[in-house]
Amino acid sequence: MNFMPKIPLADWISSATDWVQETFSWLFEPLREDFGDFIEIFAEDWLMGIPPWLFILIVGVIAFVISKNVGLTAFSVIGLWFIYNQELWSDLMNTFTLVIFASLISVIIGVPFGILMAKNKVAERILTPVLDFMQTMPAFVYLIPAVAFFSIGMVPGVFSSVVFATPPTVRFTNLGIRQVSKELIEASDSFGTTGTQKLFKVQLPMARATIMAGINQTVMLALSMVVIASMIGAKGLGQTVITGLQRAEVGTGFVAGLGIVILAIIIDRFTQSISSQKTQ
Template sequence: MLDFLQNEIPLSNWVDSLVDWLTSNLSGLFSVLQVIGESVMGFTTNALLAIPPLLMMVILVIIAYFVFNRKWGLPIFILIGLLFIYNQDMWQDLMNTVTLVIISSIVAIIIGVPLGILMSKSETIQKVIKPILDFMQTMPGFVYLIPAVAFFGIGMVPGVFASVIFSLPPTVRMTNLGIRSISTELVETSNSFGTTAWQRLFKLDLPMAKENIFAGINQTVMLTLSMVVIASMIGTPGLGQGVLAAVQRSEVGNGFVYGIGIVILAIIIDRFSQSINRTKKKKHLKSERQSWRLSLQ
């Protein structure tokens, strides 16, 4: 027994062998994904950069004004924050970062919501996926850079790959939680009317769980943004590269400026993503009040 414990388990060799096998046998798939990813992200960044910065600021301020009940607090913050980023010559880095956040969040949502639905419908699937999610959430984000570079090299695509893995769990967990939190009375009523599985999913499960789902999406978006600096270590362009360069050169001032840029972007994204959930909740409460009034008449 003591001899067994003294023998080191070659786990690192096993992982290296698996990565080497995937790299050699699925290199064609990774190349296709890299080309598609670079094309999509290049198009998105160029489309964002094609909009004049001042025009984009005005558009965002107007949207924020109407979304937040015609209050000027956040619109003024958006205007001042984006003017600061533009003044510090960080606009292109900002658009690269926004592209990373948008693409990573969309991919994570496309994967996470269906996975959460599957977990909510099967105890077996939940028992299998839950430990994997625990592993993904507790593993340091830097570790995801290693397979990302092995599969896709350096650039924006491996940054998205690492960001998706790091930010996926909240959407999966909150979707599963939201659907499982639906009261048994509603489920039984739905079943008594003979609804199919798809009808129940789209007319009961998702509408009732949307508050939880949007909360998970908000967390996913913020986690993708938190990967900006980490992803810059593998050549992902954006505000994170400015922070990384400042650290490497011990430039406290530049690091502080780029850090402020990331904070401004984080606040803007967080407020807008939360407003979507808040708007959905208000509409849901309003429809419930109307149906209640009709039932009383």
């Protein structure tokens, strides 16, 4: 027996969403149209305009330069060739585009907020539960406001990926800055450095490895949203996985999923190699 009337939380959220849609329609419409067009141009004209063999060659050269690892270079070349051989190249480019934009936006948002948390205890107390909420909320839930604000397509896919993938960069940036030794901070203070100089010349360089670990996690989380984002019209390998699921085509879905795994391994090893180079 319910002794209290039901709290109309769902109605409140729906009303708030409608208000946000109407109030900020001037922002959402250009983002949906202009940013959506830019993403399409980036994927279809720029990336797909590069011959696959040249793209694979460039990735192989970059892999060898940043890692000096023949195994990673060979895996990158063979893995990308396999995706091309399976006629999934256009899907790969769309997936790569989604991951690039979601990761860049997440890092651009995450690093400043991480710095703010490290510098301000009040901001840390406010942002910590927000980050907890963002990380514990099921990823599928983020599709609802994404569709409400941006309709369907790549833009809501990027939006939902950003919300899901930003917290690691914020947390690791905060952690990295706070872990800088007090002796270094005191030494910089003794030389009369300003707060900005201390941040950019001492704290951020010393926290670089930790921040890069957070960025690596952000990229991986953005990639993990590929299949989920395809449910709201985001093009790419995730869409092929969903198609295989809907049509019970096990082979099609498995091959597309294998393509996502290959891309994930390549990106993960690239970011780790970049991080290890920065810390040497």
